[in-house]
Amino acid sequence: LFGVFDGHGSKGTECAQWAAEQVPLELARRLKEHPDDMERCFKEAFLEVNTSLHKNKQIEDRLSGTTAIVVLVNKGTLHIANVGDSRAIVAQMLDSKLAAYSLSQDQTPFRKDERERCKRAGAVIASLDQLEGEEDMHEDWGDTADTGGAEGDDPPRLWLPGQMSPGCAFTRSIGDSVGESIGCIAEPELLTKQLVASDKFLVLASDGVWEF
Numbered sequence: 001l002f003g004v005f006d007g008h009g010s011k012g013t014e015c016a017q018w019a020a021e022q023v024p025l026e027l028a029r030r031l032k033e034h035p036d037d038m039e040r041c042f043k044e045a046f047l048e049v050n051t052s053l054h055k056n057k058q059i060e061d062r063l064s065g066t067t068a069i070v071v072l073v074n075k076g077t078l079h080i081a082n083v084g085d086s087r088a089i090v091a092q093m094l095d096s097k098l099a100a101y102s103l104s105q106d107q108t109p110f111r112k113d114e115r116e117r118c119k120r121a122g123a124v125i126a127s128l129d130q131l132e133g134e135e136d137m138h139e140d141w142g143d144t145a146d147t148g149g150a151e152g153d154d155p156p157r158l159w160l161p162g163q164m165s166p167g168c169a170f171t172r173s174i175g176d177s178v179g180e181s182i183g184c185i186a187e188p189e190l191l192t193k194q195l196v197a198s199d200k201f202l203v204l205a206s207d208g209v210w211e212f
Contacts, residue, residue, distance in 0.1 A: 065175025
């Protein structure tokens with residue numbers, strides 16, 4: 001089991017450490033009960049860790065949390081679960097050259113399906129300039145951060161109606177209890193891949209690594 005937990009907010013480090021410790025434990029418990037239902041195990045583990053973080057009196061997670069990318073290698077199969085904008089790739093050798101293939105998809109307001117889901121939960125989707133009235137409201141960001149510009153270029157975020165909070169630049173995470181009220185959920189998306197001879201290595205990293 002491999003994972004990267006990228007905290008954010010004033011208590012982001014504590015949130016990330018909590019999740020990194022608890023996700024493997026919760027996942028192991030559920031795999032004993034449902035060894036043939038990987039999607040259920042990942043989903044229940046992430047949601048339970050999210051709930052336990054909300055209840056943790058030592059860690060304030062209202063405006064803090066962590067994104068996560070977790071890969072379980074089992075009998076030649078990769079099971080990849082993610083919330084937020086950390087990513088995993090596999091490097092394959094093709095015609096004597098390495099090529100990178102994505103094993104996850106960012107969950108951010110750049111994605112139309114994620115925007116619509118969060119809007120249904122009550123979120124206002126806007127960049128900071130849009131929220132402050134310095135730019136007209138629009139949703140012309142493209143489908144991913146890769147096509148919509150660098151992450152630092154005032155990306156679209158989740159806001160409570162009429163408030164300058166929480167400003168999540170992702171649509172799924174562990175923690176972020178304020179953001180959860182407007183759709184920033186802890187339910188992971190799962191991808192499964194069978195390892196083949198041309199797969200040479202995996203890379204898991206936070207959004208800051210991929211940006212550069």
